[in-house]
Amino acid sequence: MRVAVVGAGAIGAYVGAALHRAGADVHLIARGPHLAAMRQHGVQVLSPRGDFTARVHATDDPAAIGPVDYVFLGLKANSYAACGPLVHPLLHAHTAVVAAQNGIPWWYFHGLRGPYEGRRIESVDPDGAVSAVLPPHRAIGCVVYAATELQGPGVVRHLEGTRFSIGEPDPSGPGADGSKRCQEFSEAMRAGGLKCPVEPDVRNDIWIKLLGNIAFNPLSALSRATMAQICRHDDTRALVTTMMRETLAVAEAVGCRPDVSVERRLAGAERVGEHKTSTLQDLERGKPLELDVLLAAVVELAALTGTRVPKLCAIHAVTDLLARTLRSAA
Template structure:
């Protein structure tokens, strides 16, 4: 079993190091000083579960790796459409792409029985650009419940969580999911194979769709948003609207808004990924996290006034990122 991690950033390098520790033949695709450090000294992981070093092969040229059985996609979703030249050398006829992305994936309606089966979500797959690069039959969903950060080149700080839920778009328990799950578990991670991965998608999205844009607009941490009366009320409305949209497309995640808000407050002074990207003047991952939710609201005629208002303002903000 050969695995390539395309986008060996904080999450990707951590997963790659864990897979290597478990005995998988894994190759990291990275760049810059981070790549240089990995080549020289491997990936060093600092974790409350125990520090370790993984001497994983690493390159910035996927052609040096060649075809693999699995590609763990650690890129931000807004770069999927342009990743063709990077991923093509890694593919053979049955290569599986495990996409560890936030928000609504490009494959969302693939294999989902019901009135929207096979429908393309334009916000995340405009004109089918992502599907052309990442064919639907290759996709396995992955929802990340893990927090890591790059503390320095080749140095990954694991903060909390080891769960990577995976699942087939059609809800089956496939051999490829079971094989990948076993490799992750051998490396010390949790990797349950879910028959309804969309449930996990909406549970995580319930927080991301609200906290990420609000954090970027207010330059605020999770605990600041949860404790401020006005933003807490706004997040509550956004979460309630998100749950209604999920129900309209046939998903009913069993989680309360109050529990989600209280959990966010306990996280403390944590900056969301969108706020971190904003501070680094990087493109905001807005399409899959919020624009897609608004698109599904329109598709299902579900009222979403708060989501739409916050999306409009954050979308304007996103046009100013990278223009300074």
């Protein structure tokens, strides 16, 4: 099995190192000092489960790799529309793209029976720019429950979690939960020491994880507060609760009923402690804010289905202005 990791940052390099340990033919695509370190020393993984080094092939030239069976996308979702030059040299007729993204994916309505089947979500796939680069039929959904960070060039610190839930966009097509390509990828991930269940409907996992991201990520960017601080402040805790309930209403309106408790999600977030969300970290580093797939897409789905989400709309308005202001300043 040949795998290319496009965007071999903290998560991508961690997955690539695990697949390499399982015996897969893995190629990492990165750049800068991180690429140089991986070329010289391999991927060094520091983990409570045991440290190890994986001597994985790393390059900045996908043409030097050629077609692979799986492309694992470790990029931020707001980079997908521009990733064609990195991805196209890696594709053959049956290459699958495992998109490890937060939020609502560009393929969400692909193969989903009902009134919105095949509909494009403009917030995440403007004018079809992402679908043109990453055709939805190639996609395998992936929800990441692992936490990693780059401690330095070529050095990945694994903090917690090893679960990567995957599943086919079309639950009734050649891909449902018994899909050969999902099973093959799952087996390789598990052989590398990771959890990789094949879900009969990965959209449930998407909404369960989104429930936390949609509230804590934008609020942390606006307040500069950690997850625990947001939870301990009575008014923001109440705001998070309302945002989560509005999100569940949108999920139900598009036909998904995730089995999750708002109270349990809040309690779990508070246990995480003084953690800065990825959006707050991006803000502090001057990087673009990945809020279209987390918040704008849900507001768009609310409008599509006639679902009232006043708190989500208000927070979206303010964070969208923040993102635009940052882009102008840059």
